[in-house]
Amino acid sequence: MDGTWTVTESTLAGPVPDTLKIVVAGGFGAGKTTLVASLSETEALHTEERMTSISVGVDDLEGVEDKTTTTVALDFGRITLDPTTVVYLFGTPGQRRFSYMWEELVQGALGAVVLADTRRLADSFDSIDFFESRAVPFVVAVNCFDGHSTHRPEDVRTALDVSQHVPVLLCDARRRDSAKEVLAQLVSLVLRLAQADT
Amino acid sequence: MSAHDEEWPPDADLMRPYSLTGGRTRPSRTDLALTAQVVSVPGSLPSGADPELELIVSLCVHPLSVAEVASRAGLPLGVTRVLLADLADRGCVVVHTSSWEYRRPDTATLRSVLERIREL
Ligand SMILES: Nc1nc2c(ncn2[C@@H]2O[C@H](COP(=O)(O)OP(=O)(O)O)[C@@H](O)[C@H]2O)c(=O)[nH]1
Ligand SMILES: [Mg+2]
Numbered sequence: 001m002d003g004t005w006t007v008t009e010s011t012l013a014g015p016v017p018d019t020l021k022i023v024v025a026g027g028f029g030a031g032k033t034t035l036v037a038s039l040s041e042t043e044a045l046h047t048e049e050r051m052t053s054i055s056v057g058v059d060d061l062e063g064v065e066d067k068t069t070t071t072v073a074l075d076f077g078r079i080t081l082d083p084t085t086v087v088y089l090f091g092t093p094g095q096r097r098f099s100y101m102w103e104e105l106v107q108g109a110l111g112a113v114v115l116a117d118t119r120r121l122a123d124s125f126d127s128i129d130f131f132e133s134r135a136v137p138f139v140v141a142v143n144c145f146d147g148h149s150t151h152r153p154e155d156v157r158t159a160l161d162v163s164q165h166v167p168v169l170l171c172d173a174r175r176r177d178s179a180k181e182v183l184a185q186l187v188s189l190v191l192r193l194a195q196a197d198t
Numbered sequence: 199m200s201a202h203d204e205e206w207p208p209d210a211d212l213m214r215p216y217s218l219t220g221g222r223t224r225p226s227r228t229d230l231a232l233t234a235q236v237v238s239v240p241g242s243l244p245s246g247a248d249p250e251l252e253l254i255v256s257l258c259v260h261p262l263s264v265a266e267v268a269s270r271a272g273l274p275l276g277v278t279r280v281l282l283a284d285l286a287d288r289g290c291v292v293v294h295t296s297s298w299e300y301r302r303p304d305t306a307t308l309r310s311v312l313e314r315i316r317e318l
Contacts (some may be wrong), residue, residue, distance in 0.1 A: 016261045019233035019296040020311065021302070047268040049275045074275070076232075076265055081314040088233045088263060108299040168219060184315050191308040198305065 018084040022186065023105045023136070025092040026115030027123025031143045031173035032091035033075045035115060038179040039089055040077025049075045049101065072101060087183075092127065102130060111137040111186045115173065118142060118151045121159050128160060137190050141171040141182045165189075216253075218250055223276050225283035235294040236282060251274040251290075254281060258291055290314040291296075 025034045037044040048071050074152045075091035093101050106112070112131050116124040124140070131138045142156050153168040162168065171178045238258040243251060250271065257270050268278035285291040297303075303311065 016235045016237060016294045018298055019246065019263065020298055021233050044267060045269040047265055047275050047278075074265070076269075078263075079318065081311060085311065085314070086233075086263075087311075088265070090232065090265075104232065108233075108296070110298070110302070131202075153245075165266070180318055181314060184312060187308060187312045187315060190302065191312060193303060194302055194305045194308055 009067050013071040017084050020087045021109045022089050023109050023112040025127035030115040030117040035173040036077040036175045106134050106136050111188050111190050114140045116142050129181045139186045219280040222280050225279040227283045229281045230264050232265040233263050237261045238291050239244050276278050
């Protein structure tokens, strides 16, 4: 992974931006697509992939798009910070059984947002375990579906058993300013980690 | 969600694009990360090429990520990668890997990214 990166200069079409990738995870219905859409400068984009090596097992989640097909969907959005820096946000597809897609998403990712739905906190365990095991920096954004949170961030932290250095914040994924704050908290975390390393 | 269901081709339609690749599901190169930027080389694609290739080359007149190429061409990601790899091998597109694909941005970059996010 180290030392092999190269930058190709192009004189063909002006500056080619460097890209940053941020992964947005969480259980079904936790607000991943909503968060990506709130932040994206384009209408939310999506692409899909045919799965060839997945055995579809019992799915206890209602309404999952890929329940009866072998197609896995990827939502993503784009934020151009300046002509040379573009951030891409990718919602994780479905469940961990699409693990090759998850592996690809964390490859080179700056960090991740785990959306936690207070009604179904356990749905975010899978994402948290995954990012912890891949050493991907992440923040937990608690989506307040009832408009006011009945949970305090510290209670959620305890319930999810995430370490003190993982930021846990309340958010409303539908609101751009709230979604922006989530992103800012993640980049602040990565900055702190980078400072600690130098 | 329902908009997705309407827009997205059913699975059977996803079979057809793989015929474009001659059944190949793996690209001939490994630099086609989701966020890698693709730029076309003007005038490099011979006329009479597959319409899908022409579409991809026309989409990449300005730098476009691999994921966006797939999305805008309406092709599955795997098919898009195989076609992009062919185009790159033929010199019709250039693939740019982000400086940050294999290492974290330095603190100065992160600070400026943070500032710009706050300004959004
Ligand atoms: N009240 C409330 N509803 C939300 C919030 N975020 C998402 N939703 C709604 O919850 C539903 C599921 O969100 P979606 O983004 O599709 O979840 P995904 O499955 O994680 O992509 C949608 O109807 C959203 O409008 C939020 O912060 N508050
Ligand atoms: Mg979704």
